[in-house]
Amino acid sequence: NVKVATLSDIHSFKEYQQIYNDIAKKIEEEDDFDVDGSAGPNLVRLAWHSAGTYDKNDKNPHTNGGSYGGTMRFSKEGGDGANNGLAKGREFLEPLLKKYTWLSHGDLWTLAGVAAIQEMGGPKIKWRPGRKDLSEEYQAPNGKLPDAAQGPDYVRKFFNRLDFTDREMVALIGAHTLGRCHVTSSGYDGPWDFAPTMFDNGFFTQLQKGVGKGEGQWHLRKWDGPEQYEDNNSNSLMMLPADMALVQDPKFKKIVDEFAASQEAFFNEFAPAFQKLLENGIQFPKESKEFVFRTLDEQSS
Ligand code: CCH
Incomplete structure (x- = not known):
C-alpha cells in the first residue's frame, strides 16, 4: 500500500504548531483575501476537496483519491470544475512550502483546514502528519x-x-x-449565514426553517443562474439544492434539528468526522501521534 503515513520524515509537535501559527497569522494579516475578508473558508474547502475524492470501493491507489498525495497541484485534478477558486488558497499557502521544504502538500492543505476551522471559533480537530507527495499518475479522476x-x-x-x-x-x-x-467559481451565489467567517451552527439554524412562505423560510431564487434557494427575510442568504436535501429527508432532518438546537452537539460530531475525512484512504502506523493545536488566542493568554 503506497498510502501509508510516514513516521521517519515527520517533525515534532512544536514544529507543526509553528506551521499552524504561520497559517493563522497569514489569515489574520491578509484580510482582503475574499469578499468576507478571511482566507479561512477557502482553506477549509481546499482541505475538504483534497480529501473528498476518496472512494472506499476502489482499491487502486492510482485512482482512489484522498488527501495523501497532494495531487490537486497537478492540472487535471486542479482543473476539475469542482476545484474552481481553490488555486487561490493553494497559492496563499505556497510560501509555507518554501519555508518548510520538508512539508508535503497533503499535510499542508489538511493542516491549513484544521487551523482555519479552529481560528474561526470551531472545535479542536485532531490531526496527524505523514502524507507524501505522489506523482501525477495518482490524480483521482475528475467528477469525484x-x-x-x-x-x-x-x-x-x-x-x-x-x-x-x-x-x-x-x-x-x-x-x-x-x-x-x-x-465565478461554481455559478452559485452568496453566503449561507450572516457570519461567514465564524464557525458556528448557523448553517443548521438557517436551514432548519425549510422551504415555504413563512418568516425565515426559503424560496427558489428567481435569476438566470443555477437553481438555488434564497431566504424570505433578507433575500441575501442562500442554500444549494444539496443543502436543502438535508431537510427534505426525514432522517437527515432529525439530525439538522439536533445540531440547530445544540452547537455543542454539532461540534462534538463535526470534529471526528472532519478528522476522518482528512485521513480517509491513509494507513497510519499505530505509533503515529495525534496532534491537537492551540489557537493563537490560547497561546497569547
Ligand atoms: Fe461545500 N460548497 N459542498 N462543503 N464548501 C461550496 C463552498 C464551500 C458542496 C458544494 C459547494 C462540503 C460539502 C458540500 C465548504 C465546505 C464544505 C460551494 C461554492 C459549493 C457549490 C464554491 C464557490 O462558488 O466558491 C456540496 C454539493 C457538498 C455536499 O453535498 C463539506 C463536507 C465541506 C467541509 C467539511 C466551504 C468552507 C465553502 C466556502 C468556500 C469559500 O471560498 O467561501
Whole structure:
C-alpha cells in the first residue's frame, strides 16, 4: 500500500504548531483575501476537496483519491470544475512550502483546514502528519466531488462512498456555516449565514426553517443562474439544492434539528468526522501521534 503515513520524515509537535501559527497569522494579516475578508473558508474547502475524492470501493491507489498525495497541484485534478477558486488558497499557502521544504502538500492543505476551522471559533480537530507527495499518475479522476444540484439520495450515496454515516455527513455539510458561493467559481451565489467567517451552527439554524412562505423560510431564487434557494427575510442568504436535501429527508432532518438546537452537539460530531475525512484512504502506523493545536488566542493568554 503506497498510502501509508510516514513516521521517519515527520517533525515534532512544536514544529507543526509553528506551521499552524504561520497559517493563522497569514489569515489574520491578509484580510482582503475574499469578499468576507478571511482566507479561512477557502482553506477549509481546499482541505475538504483534497480529501473528498476518496472512494472506499476502489482499491487502486492510482485512482482512489484522498488527501495523501497532494495531487490537486497537478492540472487535471486542479482543473476539475469542482476545484474552481481553490488555486487561490493553494497559492496563499505556497510560501509555507518554501519555508518548510520538508512539508508535503497533503499535510499542508489538511493542516491549513484544521487551523482555519479552529481560528474561526470551531472545535479542536485532531490531526496527524505523514502524507507524501505522489506523482501525477495518482490524480483521482475528475467528477469525484459532489454535485450541488442533487437531492437526498445522491447526497447519502455520495458520502457513503467516502465511508460516512448519516450523522457524519450532516455534520460535515455544516461547514457551510463558512464562506460563500462565488458565481465565478461554481455559478452559485452568496453566503449561507450572516457570519461567514465564524464557525458556528448557523448553517443548521438557517436551514432548519425549510422551504415555504413563512418568516425565515426559503424560496427558489428567481435569476438566470443555477437553481438555488434564497431566504424570505433578507433575500441575501442562500442554500444549494444539496443543502436543502438535508431537510427534505426525514432522517437527515432529525439530525439538522439536533445540531440547530445544540452547537455543542454539532461540534462534538463535526470534529471526528472532519478528522476522518482528512485521513480517509491513509494507513497510519499505530505509533503515529495525534496532534491537537492551540489557537493563537490560547497561546497569547
Ligand atoms: Fe461545500 N460548497 N459542498 N462543503 N464548501 C461550496 C463552498 C464551500 C458542496 C458544494 C459547494 C462540503 C460539502 C458540500 C465548504 C465546505 C464544505 C460551494 C461554492 C459549493 C457549490 C464554491 C464557490 O462558488 O466558491 C456540496 C454539493 C457538498 C455536499 O453535498 C463539506 C463536507 C465541506 C467541509 C467539511 C466551504 C468552507 C465553502 C466556502 C468556500 C469559500 O471560498 O467561501
